[in-house]
Every structure is written in structure tokens, then in C-alpha cells.
Amino acid sequence: MKNEILRMEHVTTIRNEMTMLDNFSIHIFEGEIMGLVCINENGKESLIELISRNVPIHYGRVYFNESLVNNYQHSTMTMNKAAVIEQKSRLIEDLTVADNVFVLRRGFRKYWIHPRVLNDQLRRFTAKAGISLGGGELAADLSAFDRCAVELLRAVVMGARLIVIRDISNAVSAVDLARFHDLLRYYCKKGFSFLYICNHHEEAFRICTRISIMRDGKILKVFDKPDFSENSMAPYYARSYADVTPKEFPPLGKDPVLSFRAVSTANLNNVDFSIPRGQCTVLFDTDSTSLPDIEGLMKGDLRVRTGEIQVCGKPFPQAKARRGIANGVVFIEENPVQSMIFPQLTYLKNLCFLIGEKKDPVPLSRRILKSVVQEYEPLVGPDIHETNLSNLRLRSLYNLVYCRVHLCNPALAFCVNPFAGADMDLRCRVIELIDLLKKRGITVVIASVNIADSLVIADRLILLEKGGVAGDYPRSDFPRLRSWGIIPYRKINKNK
Amino acid sequence: MEKREKQNPWKRLMAIRGMGQVITVAIGLLLLCIVFSMLSSSFYSERNVGNLLRQIAPILIIGIGQAYVLITGNIDLSIGSVVGMSCMISATLMTNGVPTPAALLITLVVCLFVGVLNGVLVAKWKVPPFIATLGTMTVARGVAQIVNNNYNTNAIGDKAQWFRDLFYYGNFLGLYNTIWIALVLFLVFNFLLGKTRTGRHIYAVGSNKEAAKLSGVNTDATTIIVYVVSSLCACVVGLITCAIAGMGTMDSGNMYEMYAVAAAAIGGISTFGGEGLLVGTVVGASIWGVLQNGLQFVGAPVAIRNIVIGIIVIVSVLLDVIIRSNRPRKKLKTESAAVAGDKVH
Incomplete structure (x- = not known):
């Protein structure tokens, strides 16, 4: 049986007297790419915040890696082993790829930095994943795809159990999106779990193993792969392009x-x-x-x-x-x-x-x-x-x-x-x-x-x-x- | 990738961000030295070179402190007043019979406190660095004035002669101790900045504070550290000025904040943060020293010296702005495009 990486049960969060997540439930298994198609933006930000950090919730429970980390009675405010990759890059532009991947992460213990050692380590990672990146390259010089790949590598290196991919098609081109999907599949096979958030179900169909539809901070339905079709999605859109x-x-x-x-x-x-x-x-x-x-x-x-x-x-x-x-x-x-x-x-x-x-x-x-x-x-x-x-x-x-x-x-x-x-x-x-x-x-x-x-x-x-x-x-x-x-x-x- | 690994040393050197500007400025320094030696034969005399290096050393030390702060995207205007405060506190204590080592220790603690205060004001309480350090600049100058009831101190006396020798008059292996102090501080802080996790955190905070925070960097602690380094450097320079004069003078360190920014900015430390090499500060401080010394030799008035240095600072910062705005936005990934092209066709 697969490990469950994230389980959110009936979570309700209220910020500034507005309900952000409304009786929200989701579970993500190890080695799974769960899609989250958002009909509107409501609750998206809160969800990502809640996955990253155990902030107070109004109702419900959150289990991360099969342990209870947050509930309505007590929130620890601790960070979960989750990473977020989105259009706004979290890389330090003036530092090298190796520094971004290894040095700037929680839990990096070494005090003296040896660039050659870091570059060698990075080469091993990139070679396995089939990415062409030099450890000494500055983050500022990277293309949009390379930035996303470096952020993904950093998440992998820091041991994130769950990686949230948010609206990435806004950041990378169609060619690079396909390459990035290949990378996700590679790490998915390695046991990493992903929450793939996007606004287009067509995009989610290509990469996800299951898809949840969210509107106003509430999960409306979860689709398994055989149910992926335009017709099944149509009822959930209040307005369509038609x-x-x-x-x-x-x-x-x-x-x-x-x-x-x-x-x-x-x-x-x-x-x-x-x-x-x-x-x-x-x-x-x-x-x-x-x-x-x-x-x-x-x-x-x-x-x-x-x-x-x-x-x-x-x-x-x-x-x-x-x-x-x-x-x-x-x-x-x-x-x-x-x-x-x-x-x-x-x-x-x-x-x-x-x-x-x-x-x-x-x-x-x-x-x-x-x-x-x-x-x-x-x-x-x-x-x-x-x-x-x-x-x-x-x-x-x-x-x-x-x-x-x-x-x-x-x-x-x-x-x-x-x-x-x-x-x-x-x-x-x-x-x-x-x-x-x-x-x-x-x-x-x-x-x-x-x-x-x-x-x-x-x-x-x-x-x-x-x-x-x-x-x-x-x-x-x-x-x-x-x-x-x-x-x-x-x-x-x-x-x- | 393999090709990149086998680059020759010169290309590898030039690949370091900011090195191009350092080398450009270093060539400028060389040209200045050549011009001044042509204008005045005594410019290259052994005595003048020794004095010149000794003149550069304090500027280099405060330049290092200011460079640390600038790399995090902040500024320390209090650095000159801390120099004055350090000079006055140490001299006052020594003239009042406090043993020299204890006087030095107390001075160091007080200066570091100013650094911590600057750091806390900027990092924790989010006071804009310009305003926060402007405030502590005035406070530190006030302390320098009040510590001896608004008077310069008397001579620190023979008991403290070893202190004067240690910080200024003594020499070791043919070089004045002041130069050795500057060299040691440069090596230590250059190592800290270039080879340690703290150094990476300093660059990270200056480059993108938000991203650094999200990457687990303690941005507040990093900011406090750079202000402490800055105050430590100012403290050492204060002690050097005290050793030079053999007494405490209330206006010592006046305008040093300007010299510090000049040394760092001329040397390619970006005033926008996140970029710069400490070796550039050595070149920047040297240019400042050579200009002061050389213009003095050719008989240029002080006003002209100030104008020339001011223009050089503006040109240096302008160079930084131009380099940043002309930097390629994104690397054209011909390789990835080719891969994609192969898939397409």
C-alpha cells in the first residue's frame, strides 16, 4: 500500500472574515501527481500556505507524511517538507546554480563552501535527470525552464515530500512545459509527490494521475484518469469560452x-x-x-x-x-x-x-x-x-x-x-x-x-x-x- | 558542460560576476600610478609608497565594513561616527588610567553594540537603513563628544606606546602594522564572504531578500551580522586614528562614511546589493589613496581632490547601473531549442 503524503480533512480556514478554504478535503499518495484545477482563485493562496506551513485553521485536520501536523485545536506553525515552484522564481539571481540548490536550503550544515564538491554533486543529480546545467552558472543567466528545473532539483535535494507546482505554464513555453512534465514524471517514479495547480484542465490531463476541481476553496469533485474528458469537466465551469x-x-x-x-x-x-x-x-x-x-x-x-x-x-x-x-x-x-x-x-x-x-x-x-x-x-x-x-x-x-x-x-x-x-x-x-x-x-x-x-x-x-x-x-x-x-x-x- | 569545465584560468576569472569591473578599475589604478609617477619623481619613492599604503589601510578597512553592508542592499552612514567614538572612548579611558587592554575591550564592546543596534533597527524594526544609520551616526558622534565633556583628550601617554606601535608606528617584515591589520582583516572577511555559508547568505539577502527568506536564510541575523562587521571595522579604524594622533579627537572619522562608500563603490560593490567582490574594495581604496596622495604631490588643492574623487564615485556607480541594464535578460538556449526542434520535425 502506498504511503499517504498529504491528507487534509474537512479543512476550513477563515482570513479577514472571509472563508478561504471551505470544508476542503484532499489526499495525495507517494509518487503521485495530483492535479488541482481551480475554477477561481479563491482559496488557492491559503491552500499553498497551509501545505507549506502549519498555520492556524478554523476546522479540520491536516496529516503530512502520515502524521497529524495541524488541527483546529492546535497549530504548531512549523514548516512541512514541502516546496513550491511557481512563476515568481525563488532563486537568488546573483548566486550560482550549485549555491541555490545546495547552500540555500534549510538543513545545509556545512559552513565552508567548496564549489568544486558542490558542482560534482550537482552533476550527478542533473545527469540522472537528464538536465544540462552547470553548477557554476549564475541563476540570473538561466532560461525559464532551467530556473524551474533548478527549483525542482532544490526541492528534491532538500527532501521535500510534496512539491507544489503552481501555474507553471505561465512561466515556461510550450516546448519547455513538455520537458518539465518529463522531469516531473521522472521524479514521480522516484517516489516524489506533486500537487499540480493550474487553471486549464487540458494541461492537467497531460500530466496528472488524478484531478481535483476546486471552486471557492472547496473541492467539487475528484477525477481519476479514466474520467478525464471535456464533457466531465464542463458542468463545473460557471462560464465557458462559448x-x-x-x-x-x-x-x-x-x-x-x-x-x-x-x-x-x-x-x-x-x-x-x-x-x-x-x-x-x-x-x-x-x-x-x-x-x-x-x-x-x-x-x-x-x-x-x-x-x-x-x-x-x-x-x-x-x-x-x-x-x-x-x-x-x-x-x-x-x-x-x-x-x-x-x-x-x-x-x-x-x-x-x-x-x-x-x-x-x-x-x-x-x-x-x-x-x-x-x-x-x-x-x-x-x-x-x-x-x-x-x-x-x-x-x-x-x-x-x-x-x-x-x-x-x-x-x-x-x-x-x-x-x-x-x-x-x-x-x-x-x-x-x-x-x-x-x-x-x-x-x-x-x-x-x-x-x-x-x-x-x-x-x-x-x-x-x-x-x-x-x-x-x-x-x-x-x-x-x-x-x-x-x-x-x-x-x-x-x-x- | 565539459567545455565550460575546461575553460582557461583567465576565462574562469572573468566568469566571476563583478570581476570585469574590478579588473577595469585595477587598470585605471595602474594608469593613475603611471601618470602620477610621470608628474612627480618622488611618487614612487620608498618612503612615499610606505606612507601611501599606510594611508590606504584605514580606508580599506572601513571600505570592507561598508562593502558588507552594501552587498546586503543596505548602507551604514554611522561608520564615520563610530570611528570617532572608538577613537574618543579608547583615548579617554586610557588617559583616565584604565589599562590599555581593558580600554580597547570596552571600546570594542560599545562599537559592536552600535552595530547590533543598526542591525536590529534595519532588520527587525524595518527602519529604512538610510534613516536608521543617520540616527545612530548622530548618536555615535554625540557619544564621541560627550565622553570627554566636549574636549579632545590629552595625550594617551607612554604607557600606551605599545598600543600606538601595534596600530600605527610599528612594522613587521618591512611593512607597517597598519598595513598588516588591513591585510589580515581583508583576508578574514574575504574568506568569510567568499567561502562560507554566511557569505552566501549575505549575497542572497542583497540579491533577493524574499527568496532568501523562503530558502531558510535568517535574513534578520544576516543583516545584523553585516552591521556588526561594519562597526568592528570602524572600531579598528578608530583605534588606528587614536594611535596616529596619540590622543582622542572628537572629529576623527569625519566624512569617513563617504570614503567607505567611495572605496566600495569604486571597487565594483553594487549599491543595489547582491553583487561585488571584496578584492574590488582593495582597488577602490587604493584609487582613493593614490588620488589623494598623487594630487597632493602635483599641488592640487583639496577642493579639486574632492571633486575628482566625487566624479569617480559617480562614474563607478553609473558603470554598475549600465552593466546591470545591459545584462542579457535570458540565456538563449539554442541547445534546448534544437532538442525541441528535433522533436517537432
Whole structure:
């Protein structure tokens, strides 16, 4: 009989008078990859905290490695032998891989450090797992996949019994995700247990042995492998993409808004594409090499080595890119609530922020503000009068970010991983908001390493691979792509 | 991977993060020495070299202390006042008949207390390091003034001559003791930073405090340790200044916090934390010393010396900023891409 690594029985946690986990029960065996598909974000953070550390709970019991470690009567606040791997790296960038794996972990007893010994030890680990990593490499120089692999190695070295993998597809490309899955399977066979948390059941189907569905901090159902199917999952989604897929896709303009003409940089090689007005295009980077450079070029952080970028038919050199808004380009960053909102300003001032930055700034008179309220109140509701943004829900803040771009009305909106970290409900809302931009005639570019959600709204998919354009697909090809799931590139190429 | 292992020593040296900047600054130091020796024939005289090294030693010692603090992403503005406090407390005790070893021990304890206080304020009570150490800077200077009723002390006398010889006037194997003290402290703290777990923790706290905490590093203890090291270094420099003058002067150590930051920053210690080599501080302190000494030789006024050193500090920090912003964001994994490509096709 297999050992049980984690058992949570009827756990209820309440923080700030909000129920985070509600009668939550789960059990994970040794050598198992348990999937946790979260319909919404509620309870996710609390669960991870509770697995890592025995913080007080309101009701229930937690067993770790078959011993009772936490219950409603007494919480020890001790750490469990669990590790978390997520998009936000926990590596120390200025230290080497060997230091991160061996030295910076609980229980490292040696005081004198011998890099050669550590590197030899690391080599043994990496050779067995089939990873190509040097112990002396700095963590800052690693690719996204290597970072995840190093974090996994560290978890293995520190003897974590349970490793929580959280929304990792937001961090690594489709190619690297497949490689990372291979690594998980390898360590799973070695007896390590995993809790694989993700927002897409398609992703969980590929790697997990069982899947639990969680909504509002409550487990709704646990599926065994034979039950993995779209139909079995459908009843658990309050909204699905079918609800938000636009009914019609208006005809596109002919004049290109964004053109890359044989653009080359350190990682781009003769990238050539053109995006017409009003089109929503997904730039899907299979190996995470092209998008950082494209983003850098569009923001003015990078300079084109050869070729030319044009926006609205005019050259878009580095100097113009630095003043993107004045030249008709607006960025919506990943996790925009953290990066694009000014929490000290009111909702209305946040909403109007970009129109003051345009080439011909609109003076924010009382009359203009009144008109903005009249136009946007039907879209965002009474939140528009809010003076303290901390009172707003995540959904409202997303509304604010996208409506700000809508109000600014740029020629091009560049969205970086817009669905990263969003639950199903929020992803549906983001799709609606992108559709809102499209309806205004704004050209939208979605830069993504994961296309599972982007295809719902896109008119076109451009596949980037090894620094070049590997494929260009119109919307009519999407049903074929979607049926292949979130890693379409293998089959695309095979079928070509 | 094997190729990486068989790199030649020069490439291995250059692969150490921050070494490039140290070598660049070292070349700058060499050029300065050449220029000054051309401008003044006595720059390379045996006597001047000895004095120059002795002049550099205190700056190197406080530079080491400040480098430790800077690597954790903090700053210690109290370092100069602790120098003054150390000088005044030791001199006052010695002139009041306290045996020299006891005076030194008391001085050390008081200085270390300031270090612990700085560390606790910054790490435990989350006071911004600039403000916390600005406060202790004023307090320490106040202590330096009050300890002898707002007067400089009298001469510490013949009984303490061995103390003066130990810290300044004596020499061993042809080198002044001050230089030996600086050398020993450098070797000890360089070893601590480069070869021990504590050293890794110091870099980790400066690089990513949150990640370090999650990795089990006691970030509070690490922060306190670096402030204690800083105060220890300041204490030693205070004793050296006391030995030089043979008395306690209330304004000793004035502006030393600036010299300390200058030595560390010129030597490539990142003011953003997480990066820097202690050997860079040696080069930084040497540049400071050579500039002071060389400009004095060519008759440049003090104001010009200060301007030149100030410009060099700004250029060094600017260099750090430029290096950081131009660092490649991510390694292009051609190997992994190729593997993926093979799978695809």
C-alpha cells in the first residue's frame, strides 16, 4: 500500500472574515501527481500556505507524511517538507546554480563552501535527470525552464515530500512545459509527490494521475484518469469560452498598423509580418526566445540590428518606441493590476491617465471627466466613482486597465500574457475586454507563451520559433489547432 | 558542460560576476600610478609608497565594513561616527588610567553594540537603513563628544606606546602594522564572504531578500551580522586614528562614511546589493589613496581632490547601473531549442 503524503480533512480556514478554504478535503499518495484545477482563485493562496506551513485553521485536520501536523485545536506553525515552484522564481539571481540548490536550503550544515564538491554533486543529480546545467552558472543567466528545473532539483535535494507546482505554464513555453512534465514524471517514479495547480484542465490531463476541481476553496469533485474528458469537466465551469466568444468578427482594414520588416536582433532572425488595422493577433512563442526581444523593441529597450519596424506606416525607431503612447502604442503588461494601476489615485484619475500622455493630450476639464463618467459608467458600473482602489475586486481592476486603453484609443494595444494567473471567470472577462478594444478598431497584439485562451478572441496566430516566424494561421484554422490542445506546434509541423 | 569545465584560468576569472569591473578599475589604478609617477619623481619613492599604503589601510578597512553592508542592499552612514567614538572612548579611558587592554575591550564592546543596534533597527524594526544609520551616526558622534565633556583628550601617554606601535608606528617584515591589520582583516572577511555559508547568505539577502527568506536564510541575523562587521571595522579604524594622533579627537572619522562608500563603490560593490567582490574594495581604496596622495604631490588643492574623487564615485556607480541594464535578460538556449526542434520535425 502506498504511503499517504498529504491528507487534509474537512479543512476550513477563515482570513479577514472571509472563508478561504471551505470544508476542503484532499489526499495525495507517494509518487503521485495530483492535479488541482481551480475554477477561481479563491482559496488557492491559503491552500499553498497551509501545505507549506502549519498555520492556524478554523476546522479540520491536516496529516503530512502520515502524521497529524495541524488541527483546529492546535497549530504548531512549523514548516512541512514541502516546496513550491511557481512563476515568481525563488532563486537568488546573483548566486550560482550549485549555491541555490545546495547552500540555500534549510538543513545545509556545512559552513565552508567548496564549489568544486558542490558542482560534482550537482552533476550527478542533473545527469540522472537528464538536465544540462552547470553548477557554476549564475541563476540570473538561466532560461525559464532551467530556473524551474533548478527549483525542482532544490526541492528534491532538500527532501521535500510534496512539491507544489503552481501555474507553471505561465512561466515556461510550450516546448519547455513538455520537458518539465518529463522531469516531473521522472521524479514521480522516484517516489516524489506533486500537487499540480493550474487553471486549464487540458494541461492537467497531460500530466496528472488524478484531478481535483476546486471552486471557492472547496473541492467539487475528484477525477481519476479514466474520467478525464471535456464533457466531465464542463458542468463545473460557471462560464465557458462559448459564452464569451464573439458572435462575429468584423472585416479587417487593409492598411497595416504594425509591420516587422526583416527585423533581426540578438534573438530574432529576419522576422517579417504585418498586422492590419483592427486585427487581434496572437504572437505565440514556442521556446520563449522571440517574445522578450519583440517586447524590448516595442518598448524601446532594444534597438533593431537590421530591418525596420513600422507603426501605422511610419518608421518606429527606438526613440519613438520609448514614447510609445505618444506614437499610438499602448502596453498592457502581465499582471496589470500590479504593474499598471496607481493605487493612490482615484478610479477616474486612473482611467483618464493615458489621455494626458497622448501626443495631443486632452486637458482633463470637469466637462471631459463628466463625459468620461457618462460613457464608461455603463461599462464598469458604480466603481467609476471609487476613490479607494483597495476596495475594488480584481475584476474591477482589470476593467479599469482595459477601459483606460479603450479611452486612450491607441492604434495598437500590446498585451503581454493577458491571461497569466487569471481564473476562468477573469479570463472570460479579459476576453470580453479585448473584444471591446477590437470593436473600437484598436489593433490588439497578444504576446503569449500559452495560447489556450488567446485563440478564443484572436483573428490570427503567428507562431514564433527559434527567433523566426514558423507559421501564420488565420482564424479559420483555429478549430484544428484547438483540438490539438495547448501544444499545437508538434502536430502543426507534422501535418505540414 | 565539459567545455565550460575546461575553460582557461583567465576565462574562469572573468566568469566571476563583478570581476570585469574590478579588473577595469585595477587598470585605471595602474594608469593613475603611471601618470602620477610621470608628474612627480618622488611618487614612487620608498618612503612615499610606505606612507601611501599606510594611508590606504584605514580606508580599506572601513571600505570592507561598508562593502558588507552594501552587498546586503543596505548602507551604514554611522561608520564615520563610530570611528570617532572608538577613537574618543579608547583615548579617554586610557588617559583616565584604565589599562590599555581593558580600554580597547570596552571600546570594542560599545562599537559592536552600535552595530547590533543598526542591525536590529534595519532588520527587525524595518527602519529604512538610510534613516536608521543617520540616527545612530548622530548618536555615535554625540557619544564621541560627550565622553570627554566636549574636549579632545590629552595625550594617551607612554604607557600606551605599545598600543600606538601595534596600530600605527610599528612594522613587521618591512611593512607597517597598519598595513598588516588591513591585510589580515581583508583576508578574514574575504574568506568569510567568499567561502562560507554566511557569505552566501549575505549575497542572497542583497540579491533577493524574499527568496532568501523562503530558502531558510535568517535574513534578520544576516543583516545584523553585516552591521556588526561594519562597526568592528570602524572600531579598528578608530583605534588606528587614536594611535596616529596619540590622543582622542572628537572629529576623527569625519566624512569617513563617504570614503567607505567611495572605496566600495569604486571597487565594483553594487549599491543595489547582491553583487561585488571584496578584492574590488582593495582597488577602490587604493584609487582613493593614490588620488589623494598623487594630487597632493602635483599641488592640487583639496577642493579639486574632492571633486575628482566625487566624479569617480559617480562614474563607478553609473558603470554598475549600465552593466546591470545591459545584462542579457535570458540565456538563449539554442541547445534546448534544437532538442525541441528535433522533436517537432
